Amino acid sequence: MKKIIIIAATLFLITEGYSQTTLSLQESKDLAIKNNVHIKNSALEMEMAQEVKKNAFTNYFPKVSATAFAMRAMDPIIKFNMPGGNLPVYDGNPANLATATEFAYFPGLNLQLLDRATVGLLNITQPIFVGGKISNGNKLAQLGVDVKEKQQQLSLNETLLKTEQQYWQIVVLQEKEKTIAQYEALLNDVSKQVKDAFKSGLIIKNDALKVQIKQSELRTNKSKLQSGKQLAIRQFCQTIGIVYDSALVLQEDLQNIQLPNTYYTDIEAALPNRAEYQLLQQSVKAEQLQTKMKRGDYMPQLAVGAAGYSFNSYYEGTNTTTNGLVYGTVSIPISDWWGGSHAIKEHKIKEQIAENTFNDTKGLLKLQMEKAWTDVNESYRQIIMMEETVKQTDENLKVMQTSYNSGVVTLSDLLEAQALQTETADKLIEAKTQYQLAISTYLQVTGTSREVKNMR
Template sequence: MKRKYIVPIIILCACTGTMQSWAQTKYSLEDCKQMAVENNRTIKNSRLEIEAAKQTKKSAFTNYFPKVSATGMGFRFNNPLLEYNMPGGNLPVYDGNPANLPAATQFAYFPGISLSLLDKATIGAVTAVQPVFAGGRIVTGNKLARLGVNVNNSRLILSKSEVLLQTEEQYWLIVSLNEKLKTLHMVEMLLDTVYKQADNAYRAGLINRNDVMKVSIKQSEMKMNQLKLENGIKLATMAFSQYIGLAYDSTMVLSDTLIISQNPYEVYLDADQAVLNREEYKLLQKSVEAEELQTRLKIGEYLPEVGVGVGAVYYDYDFSNNKGTSNTMVFASVKIPISDWWGASHDIKEKKYKEQIARNNSQNNTELLLLQIQKAWNELNEAYKQIDVAHETMVQAEENLRINSDNYENGIVNISDMLEAQAMLQQTKDDLTDARSGYRIKFVTYLQVTGRY
């Protein structure tokens, strides 16, 4: 190629690379986590559960206030409830002396009377009852309602934590796959160089055609692996986009790298202290509290209920003048469940047993949380040490490839040894990528199980 064409081509390539860079859409890990929290449907449902629990709490608070009710009734009978007929006739005139009635000489005519009462009427009543004592059920119900809000808040925190962890896992999976793709491209470039050397040696009669075919087969294998890897990256990116609520974009670039900046001891936390930070632990304590409150509610059902109230009644039927009339009243009520205490003793014992079950479950699951924290710490340390081992192995593989390259050029080793050294380098680089991405995931997992994520 003539030199005068070299510079324009370099400039064109640089411009093309710049335009590709501009066309790319870059997302940091924090960007993706924020989108996941905002768009994840599980978190949205958790927020709705909190709002529902708040409404239940407000509803329970209304039990402290008087209960106002209104009743209306109208009726009409086929026959009046009260019917009275008095026949007419002559009635003796009473002069004030009872002794003269049997022999009365003066009479007054009475035409008779017929009465029909209560054939139809309309009644309306309004009452307001203020509970004075309800066996503690109102207070306990409000405590349960507040506990429900707290439980749903803890569940929201757990949902966020799980979503963030899943986001990190998928994020670092895509980053590690892209790193492996870079390694594959590096190996392909090495294979291209080896192929040229082998082809030149074959043309010079230094090696046979079989050695060239070995390199060619290896190149075809690399191309197939590249296709599989690119398809894997595309599928992983599509799944990741769906998870964080983002439309799939083929130009998406994840900007964070696998560079490790923190060692495990920077985030170590004693397990006994860490378990207190766990929302799961808080939920276990709340489950015990909920059972205790349920027991109080059950006891309250068998205690006396006392209430006071006022009322007003309106009748549209009056015995004297057939006109509507109204009346008011004040009252007090006491309800004492006497016969229910027979069954109550068994119901309360049942609740006490459930309280103890909740305490046992809380203790057992707390111990499991401690084991989980210790397990996460062990795995984090192992993952950190695995990076050093993988890095040392990769350095040895690079040195091995360098020695084999020199020996191959000097005719000391054959092309199979050269290809094996390249494959070993690729594998060790992939192992280092896996070790770094694994450490990233173990790192956030440890933060999660210690209640800090």
């Protein structure tokens, strides 16, 4: 039975090991790119812009329209009734008209037309010149595609940054679990020593209670940490588009810390690569094209066309009538020129506003990159200081442990040294995490990939 239990336990542990999901940072990014809803919607918006561009291109081709009309009236639309009778025969002399001696009999006329008819019309129009609105419209459509492409890149960058931030937040919780485990082991050792000393009558019960209180606090903090970790994992799974996995383990750790210079990018070189910078450039171009489009509204428009029609009234003795024609049109909006000049000036002002916004935002983007670089360096300095502090608390704990074993210091002093060592270890983990987050932000605002930088 004992062998069976051992085998069953071993199989359970193996199964648990294989069911555990482990993700690296790059794998998490790949999943986010594949599954994130914002990225999917951004791709669909890109497709929409492509369709708008294709639609604008069709304006270069002739416009063909066909119309068919059929009608049946309750009464004929045209009615004409002329009574019959003897009509004087006119010999050409007006004097004889009133005293005519010869007559011709007219039987009368009752005419009813258009109680039913069908009409077919085909029209083809080819614009020759419409003030450049077709060509500029196509340029605007292409600009719309470019803008959506940059917005798609922005959405991708934001999602990847969010993925990295959530990834490192879970990593820090994993690292804190290790710290808690170490602290728990220290408390268990102290608890064993205290229990032995209490049984031997070397210490009072109050010392044993102090250790129990610390263990109770540790259990509470451990429970809070586990709850926070599970919530963070849920949020992370939502971001990268996978089913929630409570056993998810992230592969990266905080051991290998690269120097800040590894990630440095020249600001002037990075600025043109920013999607925000490129979007501002496109906004200026869009205003310029809008001005040209508005100017086209007040320019002559020339078009040629051809039309054909077919008419059938369905009366006996009549045939279907068909005909065709070619034509040209010239439209000159003379009365609109006065008001149009002000509309064009309005668009020129909008161009200037877009230029001013572009120039101002360039400076803001540079400041953003400079601040991100400052944050990277400051975070790294925090790591250096905390590593030195951790060394000091480790050494302090060793001294306190030796002194307690020798009876030089009290149990409270030892417990305080253990708590201080755990606290500084946690702060070091947080400092390393902030450094990773600062790097992620810096790479995002400089348009650089972490993977490319790590290859240097």
